[in-house]
Structures are given as C-alpha cells and as structure tokens.
Amino acid sequence: MAASLIELLDAKAFADCDVDAPNLHLVVSVDGPHQLRPHFGLPKSQINPELCRSCDRCLPECRFEAITVVEDVYTIDPFACEGCGLCEELCPAGAISSVPTQTGTLALATDGRRVFSTAVLAMGQGNSGQLVWSVKKRLSEAIAESPPPLAIIDGSPGIGCPVMSSLSGIDLLLVVAEPSVAGLSDLKRLLDVAIGMEVPVAACVNKADVNPEQTEAVQRLCDSWGIPLIAKIPFDPAVPAAINAGRTLAEDPGPAGLAIRKIGAEIAQLLELRPMEASESSGQHG
Amino acid sequence: MPLVVLPVAGSGSASKVSDSFGRAEAFLVYDTESGERTEQPNQGLSSSGGAGIKAAQQVVDVGANVLLAPQLGENAAKILRAGGISLFKSRSGDTSDTIAAYLAGELPPLTQTHPSQHGA
Amino acid sequence: MKIAVLSGKGGAGKTLVAVNLAAAANARYVDCDVEEPNGHLFLTPTEVAAEQVTVTVPVVEAATCTGCRKCVDFCRFNALAWVNDEVMVFEEACKSCGGCAVLCPSGAISEELRVIGHVHQGMVNSVEAWGGAIRPGVVSGVPVVQQVLRSLPANGLSVIDGPPGASCLALETARAADYCLLVAEPTKFGVHNVRMIHQLTVAVDRRCGVVINKATDGDTSVEELCAELGLPVLGRIAYDPQIALANSQGLVLAWQDDAQRQVFVDILDRLGAVVAQ
Structure with a gap:
C-alpha cells in the first residue's frame, strides 16, 4: 500500500518504519548510494577478566541472570544483559564497564530527486521505538533544506512503542484494516492509540470481499469513531503478482489498482496537498 | 529572573523549535530580563528509554519557570508541573518568533499531553 | 515438545497455522503475541484460570530520603526523577533491576509488586488454550511472554503462536521451543x-x-529458498476463498470437516518425522 501511494502521489520522501521486518525496499527503490549508519542502544556491561577478582559481589544482584561463573571466571551474556549498570556500580575492582551495542542499522538513499530512509533491527534486539524515531529523524534531516509537499511512512505493526514513534508528528494516518475478527480487534487497538495521540485518521479495508460481514463491521466501527472509510479494496490476484515482480499497484488495471488510485485521490484531498510540509503514515496491519 | 526554555532542533542561529521534547537536540534557555540566550545539549537525546523524563529533569534542574513546546509526553509534563513550570504551546519554526509570541501573551497554555512513548 | 510458530510479519497466517495444528492434535495452544493476541478469537475457553504477571518497582520513603539523588543518577532507564524535593517514580520506564534499592545509602527505597498483565488458560473442546495479556496502558509485553513461556508444562505438545518480527520477543519464543515452524506466503x-x-x-x-x-x-x-537454506517444506495450505472466509469469521478449520483437519494432521506427521531424525 505504502509503495503504491508513493508512486501515485509522487512522494519525494518516504521511510520504512517497520524496522522489525522492513520490506518497502523490495518494491520501491531509489538509485543512489545507501548511507549506512549503525544504531546503538543502551550500552551493556562487560567484565574485564584481567581485573575481575571473582568476589561474587555482582552475580547475586543481577536480576536478569545475565552473569554466569564457570571455574571462577565471570562473564556477562549480552543477550540477557539489560544494561542497568548495577554490576558496574557494585564491582570493587572496577572490572566492569559499559560497551556500546549495535541494535540496528540505518540506511538512507537519495538520488537527488527522492529520499528513502529505512533501517533494520539487529536480530533479537528490543528498543525498536528508538530506531523508528531515528529513521524518521534521518528522513526529516535529509529533506530539511527543501521539504517536499508529502512524505509517506510505512508504519510499524502492533500498538507498542514503535507504532507510537511511527505516529508522532504525522498529519494523517491511513489504517489498512483486514475484514476478519482478528483484523477488527487489531483495528480497535490501533484506533485507541491513534485517537489518544490526536492523529487524524482515514481507513481502508484490504481484501474487503473475503468477508463482507466483517467489512461491514469495520465500516460500523469507523462510523462510530467518525473516521472516513475511503476505500474497500477487493481481493485481487494481481496484488501478489505485482509484489513478486517488484512492482506497485499504482498503474494496475485490476480492481485493487482501481481502489488504490481512489485512496490516493482521497488522501490528496484530505491533506489538501500543496507545496508545504505534510506527511502521512500507512499503518500496515494484521 | 524568569527563565524560558524551548526544545530546539539544529543549533545556533539555524535552530528551530523541535517537534519532539524528549528527543530535541538541545534546549534553548532564554532569560527574559537580560535577553540572554544560551543553549545546552539535551541529556535525554542519548537515552534509549524515558528520554522525556530525563529531558524534563534537565529543564527542572536549569531552574526554568516557563517551557514552550509543541507537544509533551505525559511523564515529562508531570515532572515539569511538579517543578512549578508553566507550560505553553509553542509555534513551529523560528525560535525567536515563538519567544516573541510568548512575551506578547499570544501562546495558549499547553494542556493536552500524549501518552509517553517509552523508548521513542 | 514445544513448537514455535513464527513469521516475519503479521498476516502471514501464523495464528491460522498455530490454532489449527493445536486443534488437529488436541494439543496445547499458546498465544505469545501479547500485543495483538488473536488466538482467543478462534479458541474461546469457557472456564479460565488466570495468574497475575507482576514486576517489581521501587517505592521511596520520603521521610528517610536525604535527597542525595544517587538513585536518579544511577537509573539508566530514566524511571526516577528528583523534583520538588521528592523522588518521582515512573513505573512504566522501570526495568526492575533493583539497583536503586541496592544503592540507596539511607535505605529509603524498597520494592513492591506491580501487576502488568496476566497469563490465562482454559479448555476448548480438547485444546488447552494458553495466552497472556497486558493491562491497558502497559507498553512492554516482555515480562508477560517470559512468564507464559516459563509456566508451560513440559509434557504433551505445545504449539506456540509467536510474536511477529525478529525482535527480542521472537528470539525468546524460539529459544523456549524445541522446533520452529516458519509460516510464509509465496511472495517476495x-x-x-x-x-x-x-x-x-x-x-x-x-x-x-x-x-x-x-x-x-x-x-x-x-x-527455492527452502532448498537453498536446507529447510524442509512441511506443508502447503492452498489459497482458497473458503478458507479465507472461515478464518476471517474466527472458525477453526480443523474442526470444520475431516478434509480440512487432514491438512494440519499431515503437517504434524511430517513435522514429527523431521524432528525424530
């Protein structure tokens, strides 16, 4: 969805904030060098074996069971360590220090015409909210000189901190709902968060004809919140086919392409697109 | 000597009011009596979580009387209010414009806060 | 045996596969997607036993506190602030390391339990459905998932519906399992x-x-990817509008008819054969 809208609305700036599983780069590309930058989270503790006197002051106090001792040699498991720094405070020998941990990698690409900011979380790392924030910051820095009229952000799923980071500072949230009991329950949770953050919302339903009854339920939910449901996208085999070909649906003649063009037009109208900074986020859901 | 604080992005004369409080690059401290402007880096910026809390602590420790910000998380607002700091909703863009608007009594009080983002 | 069902993204069919494998095998279904738990929409137990999930958070005794700020300076999670001659505690930011209480020179900090969610279980037909939920307003589901995984009995077959993505929660779920089942749609x-x-x-x-x-x-x-990585393909669920409809209504496919149940029984058989190797 985000990729199609980038083409349709000719967005000059876009970002993939689904840092857990980024995939916008598979369907939209910006020719140009990727500037990579490591992203560091909270430093984690490390024991210098040369200085450690094996006094066992640290081990019993670690709540994360990150410290192990084998034959009097103390070590810290970096996956288990939360980086609280207590062991460091307690160590009488000064043997424990904090080392930076890379929790992800940011990438920024620009071809002089378009800017694309994305990132991937290092395996098994938390803290993705902060990484999402950095993805958006890099995008806004890159376009600070001459802000384009529209920036599109492919949002993070769920309702946790990455979503909140995706939503902060945006002008419109486009929610993509699935017509199923699960999709409806996800939608309710997301709307709760978005309304709490005072983000203007528009919605669409994907694969609407798979379950007309649930699509109707999505419609009722949107009506009760006063949220415009701007399109019902039918199931269309052209969608997976386009993804596999690395294409968007912006120009697809099929029913899904038609619905997506309608969404593009509605969004342009909602944002009253004109040469000023505006942004929009697509919350991919379910 | 009332001190007015603003979260800023960028530094020096190019600085603008930051959209984010906890993740602002720096704080601009404006002394309304002397007209003096100083800047200090935001200690919350490098925090991986609770950036707004750290930043609010810094603003309290500076001895600020007034904070001008476009939005605030509820945790930061709680600290600032407990510190007796008056909160006003800033304009975006130029810092001098927002300060002038505050001095002219044109800024509305900041009453709405957003849920704290926990890590963002 | 514990099987973790994982997928990179939501919507791949993780819950569909996990729910139906558990239903086909009369096994234990475990919903570890605590942020967006949807398993209960398919498997709705009637009688539910719930256990609270708690974390420890600091409590500062104002009368004993000397205002040295050692705790505030120590806390890397910024869960503490010193304002108006008082320590303010932000429970949501606290990671329960206990450091502030250990380090306080005047012994003014103790810890208390904070309920952040619960782990629940109940029977639906012959399926033992487990899940975790976080309280509204609680942001991190990590302790809830940890408690769900810790509480799981070792006996019988547990099918764990994992959290999406490849974050720390997915990693913990994989680590707690004996075997991982990856659900993928045939797209790029x-x-x-x-x-x-x-x-x-x-x-x-x-x-x-x-x-x-x-x-x-x-x-x-x-x-092709599986061949490249040396991974066995344990099953194919064909695209079928009937399946999509039934699933969107919250129906358990394996309970609809024998043919649908057989699809999941076959996956279990192949999985059993692979694990036995």
Whole structure:
C-alpha cells in the first residue's frame, strides 16, 4: 500500500518504519548510494577478566541472570544483559564497564530527486521505538533544506512503542484494516492509540470481499469513531503478482489498482496537498 | 529572573523549535530580563528509554519557570508541573518568533499531553 | 515438545497455522503475541484460570530520603526523577533491576509488586488454550511472554503462536521451543521474511521447517529458498476463498470437516518425522 501511494502521489520522501521486518525496499527503490549508519542502544556491561577478582559481589544482584561463573571466571551474556549498570556500580575492582551495542542499522538513499530512509533491527534486539524515531529523524534531516509537499511512512505493526514513534508528528494516518475478527480487534487497538495521540485518521479495508460481514463491521466501527472509510479494496490476484515482480499497484488495471488510485485521490484531498510540509503514515496491519 | 526554555532542533542561529521534547537536540534557555540566550545539549537525546523524563529533569534542574513546546509526553509534563513550570504551546519554526509570541501573551497554555512513548 | 510458530510479519497466517495444528492434535495452544493476541478469537475457553504477571518497582520513603539523588543518577532507564524535593517514580520506564534499592545509602527505597498483565488458560473442546495479556496502558509485553513461556508444562505438545518480527520477543519464543515452524506466503515479502526469521533460529540454535500459506500453483519462490537454506517444506495450505472466509469469521478449520483437519494432521506427521531424525 505504502509503495503504491508513493508512486501515485509522487512522494519525494518516504521511510520504512517497520524496522522489525522492513520490506518497502523490495518494491520501491531509489538509485543512489545507501548511507549506512549503525544504531546503538543502551550500552551493556562487560567484565574485564584481567581485573575481575571473582568476589561474587555482582552475580547475586543481577536480576536478569545475565552473569554466569564457570571455574571462577565471570562473564556477562549480552543477550540477557539489560544494561542497568548495577554490576558496574557494585564491582570493587572496577572490572566492569559499559560497551556500546549495535541494535540496528540505518540506511538512507537519495538520488537527488527522492529520499528513502529505512533501517533494520539487529536480530533479537528490543528498543525498536528508538530506531523508528531515528529513521524518521534521518528522513526529516535529509529533506530539511527543501521539504517536499508529502512524505509517506510505512508504519510499524502492533500498538507498542514503535507504532507510537511511527505516529508522532504525522498529519494523517491511513489504517489498512483486514475484514476478519482478528483484523477488527487489531483495528480497535490501533484506533485507541491513534485517537489518544490526536492523529487524524482515514481507513481502508484490504481484501474487503473475503468477508463482507466483517467489512461491514469495520465500516460500523469507523462510523462510530467518525473516521472516513475511503476505500474497500477487493481481493485481487494481481496484488501478489505485482509484489513478486517488484512492482506497485499504482498503474494496475485490476480492481485493487482501481481502489488504490481512489485512496490516493482521497488522501490528496484530505491533506489538501500543496507545496508545504505534510506527511502521512500507512499503518500496515494484521 | 524568569527563565524560558524551548526544545530546539539544529543549533545556533539555524535552530528551530523541535517537534519532539524528549528527543530535541538541545534546549534553548532564554532569560527574559537580560535577553540572554544560551543553549545546552539535551541529556535525554542519548537515552534509549524515558528520554522525556530525563529531558524534563534537565529543564527542572536549569531552574526554568516557563517551557514552550509543541507537544509533551505525559511523564515529562508531570515532572515539569511538579517543578512549578508553566507550560505553553509553542509555534513551529523560528525560535525567536515563538519567544516573541510568548512575551506578547499570544501562546495558549499547553494542556493536552500524549501518552509517553517509552523508548521513542 | 514445544513448537514455535513464527513469521516475519503479521498476516502471514501464523495464528491460522498455530490454532489449527493445536486443534488437529488436541494439543496445547499458546498465544505469545501479547500485543495483538488473536488466538482467543478462534479458541474461546469457557472456564479460565488466570495468574497475575507482576514486576517489581521501587517505592521511596520520603521521610528517610536525604535527597542525595544517587538513585536518579544511577537509573539508566530514566524511571526516577528528583523534583520538588521528592523522588518521582515512573513505573512504566522501570526495568526492575533493583539497583536503586541496592544503592540507596539511607535505605529509603524498597520494592513492591506491580501487576502488568496476566497469563490465562482454559479448555476448548480438547485444546488447552494458553495466552497472556497486558493491562491497558502497559507498553512492554516482555515480562508477560517470559512468564507464559516459563509456566508451560513440559509434557504433551505445545504449539506456540509467536510474536511477529525478529525482535527480542521472537528470539525468546524460539529459544523456549524445541522446533520452529516458519509460516510464509509465496511472495517476495514472504521469502524475505523467511530468510530473516531463519537467521534468528540459527542464532538460538533451533531447527526449523516451513509451512507455505496461501500457496498458489506455479509459484515456487519459497520452495527455492527452502532448498537453498536446507529447510524442509512441511506443508502447503492452498489459497482458497473458503478458507479465507472461515478464518476471517474466527472458525477453526480443523474442526470444520475431516478434509480440512487432514491438512494440519499431515503437517504434524511430517513435522514429527523431521524432528525424530
């Protein structure tokens, strides 16, 4: 969805904030060098074996069971360590220090015409909210000189901190709902968060004809919140086919392409697109 | 000597009011009596979580009387209010414009806060 | 035996596969997607036993506190602030390391329990449905998932519906399991996601197999990747509007008719054979 809208609305700036599983780069590309930058989270503790006197002051106090001792040699498991720094405070020998941990990698690409900011979380790392924030910051820095009229952000799923980071500072949230009991329950949770953050919302339903009854339920939910449901996208085999070909649906003649063009037009109208900074986020859901 | 604080992005004369409080690059401290402007880096910026809390602590420790910000998380607002700091909703863009608007009594009080983002 | 069902993204069919495998095998279904738990929409137990999930948070005794700010300076999670001659505690930011209480020179800090969610279980037909939920307003589901995984009995078969993505929660779920089942759609996205999750299972040294969901004839992208990575394809669930409809209504396919149940029984058989190797 985000990729199609980038083409349709000719967005000059876009970002993939689904840092857990980024995939916008598979369907939209910006020719140009990727500037990579490591992203560091909270430093984690490390024991210098040369200085450690094996006094066992640290081990019993670690709540994360990150410290192990084998034959009097103390070590810290970096996956288990939360980086609280207590062991460091307690160590009488000064043997424990904090080392930076890379929790992800940011990438920024620009071809002089378009800017694309994305990132991937290092395996098994938390803290993705902060990484999402950095993805958006890099995008806004890159376009600070001459802000384009529209920036599109492919949002993070769920309702946790990455979503909140995706939503902060945006002008419109486009929610993509699935017509199923699960999709409806996800939608309710997301709307709760978005309304709490005072983000203007528009919605669409994907694969609407798979379950007309649930699509109707999505419609009722949107009506009760006063949220415009701007399109019902039918199931269309052209969608997976386009993804596999690395294409968007912006120009697809099929029913899904038609619905997506309608969404593009509605969004342009909602944002009253004109040469000023505006942004929009697509919350991919379910 | 009332001190007015603003979260800023960028530094020096190019600085603008930051959209984010906890993740602002720096704080601009404006002394309304002397007209003096100083800047200090935001200690919350490098925090991986609770950036707004750290930043609010810094603003309290500076001895600020007034904070001008476009939005605030509820945790930061709680600290600032407990510190007796008056909160006003800033304009975006130029810092001098927002300060002038505050001095002219044109800024509305900041009453709405957003849920704290926990890590963002 | 514990099987973790994982997928890089939401919507791949993780819950569909996990729910139906558990239903087909009369096994234990465990919903670890605590942020967006949807398993209960398919498996709705009537009588539910719930256990609270708690974390420790500091409490500062104002009368004893000398205002040295040692705790505030120590806390790297910024869960403490010193304002108006008082320590303010932000429970949501606290990671329960206990450091502030250990380090306080005047002994003014103690800890109390804070309820952040619960782990629940109940029977639906012959399926033992487990899940965790976080309280509204609580942001991190990590302790809830940890408690769900810790509480799981070792006996019988547990099918764990994992959290999406390749974050720390997915890693913990994979680590707690004996075998990982990756669910993928045959699209470029699906292939990309399998590659990512596969790396995660390698990192925690778990074997894995793949189930292709919404399989269409002629698309062999996921099979090719599996061949490349040396992963067995344990099943294919064909794209079928009837399946999509039933699933969207919250129906358990394996309970609809024998043919649908057989699809999941076959996956279990192949999985059993692979694990026994």
